[in-house]
Amino acid sequence: MITLEGITKIYHTGEVEVAALKGISLHIPEGEFVAIMGPSGSGKSTLMNLIGCLDQPTSGRYILDGYDVSALTDDQLAWIRNRKIGFVFQSYNLIPRASAVHNVEMPLIYAGDNQQRRERAMAALESVGLLERAGHLPNELSGGQQQRVAVARALVTDPAILLADEPTGNLDSESSIEIMKLLRDLNQQGRTIVLITHEAEIAAFAQRVVRVRDGVVVSDERPAVATEMAR
Numbered sequence: 001m002i003t004l005e006g007i008t009k010i011y012h013t014g015e016v017e018v019a020a021l022k023g024i025s026l027h028i029p030e031g032e033f034v035a036i037m038g039p040s041g042s043g044k045s046t047l048m049n050l051i052g053c054l055d056q057p058t059s060g061r062y063i064l065d066g067y068d069v070s071a072l073t074d075d076q077l078a079w080i081r082n083r084k085i086g087f088v089f090q091s092y093n094l095i096p097r098a099s100a101v102h103n104v105e106m107p108l109i110y111a112g113d114n115q116q117r118r119e120r121a122m123a124a125l126e127s128v129g130l131l132e133r134a135g136h137l138p139n140e141l142s143g144g145q146q147q148r149v150a151v152a153r154a155l156v157t158d159p160a161i162l163l164a165d166e167p168t169g170n171l172d173s174e175s176s177i178e179i180m181k182l183l184r185d186l187n188q189q190g191r192t193i194v195l196i197t198h199e200a201e202i203a204a205f206a207q208r209v210v211r212v213r214d215g216v217v218v219s220d221e222r223p224a225v226a227t228e229m230a231r
């Protein structure tokens, strides 16, 4: 599904060069649930942006679902991103004046895909357990519910991969567990998930934990025992 080979990313800001990724090689098979952990500034979001086709590596190769992403133009990159990737961020990024279901429809509207748009958005809301909140505005929902709407929005295009960058960063621990259980259910239904988190309790929901530090992978493990919280 995802193969990264010797990926580097160097940011140029004025005179300064920052080597954010220094040679990352990683293979993520279809259906896997991977957590990427590491300290602040270690390159997690940079890696996420590359995996999510939001940015291109400075060098190295990235194969996504058979496509050599590192060779694509910006337009092709946008095409593959819209079809293959669903994003969930720390801030839910919902449109305040749009209902939950309308927010979920947005990726379909952007893609010009009007085929059964409302039905698909309702089905996505149902998959996150929010059918009865479809008509609510974001400020009429709890933080955990807003993030579930954001997960539904990420799922509505039926992406090959769900990318989540600190999805529980703004949530209390109860809502965090709720979101992680939802992600785990989605994974058990076959969805490939890449999750970025600082927190070990959150990473414990994944099958595999990849640790990055200073732009390189320092460990890659499949913990045999989940923590108490993730059970």
Ligand SMILES: Nc1ncnc2c1ncn2[C@@H]1O[C@H](COP(=O)(O)OP(=O)(O)OP(=O)(O)O)[C@@H](O)[C@H]1O
Pocket: 011, 012, 013, 018, 019, 020, 038, 039, 040, 041, 042, 043, 044, 045, 046, 047
């Ligand atoms: N657009 C940018 N321009 C220049 N430098 C950047 C840019 N984005 C990130 N960096 C630098 O690259 C390094 C990795 O940043 P990145 O955002 O990937 O870290 P992170 O692991 O996601 O950190 P955090 O846990 O704080 O979110 C940092 O040193 C950061 O300052």
Ligand SMILES: [Mg+2]
Pocket: 044, 045, 046
């Ligand atoms: Mg980050």
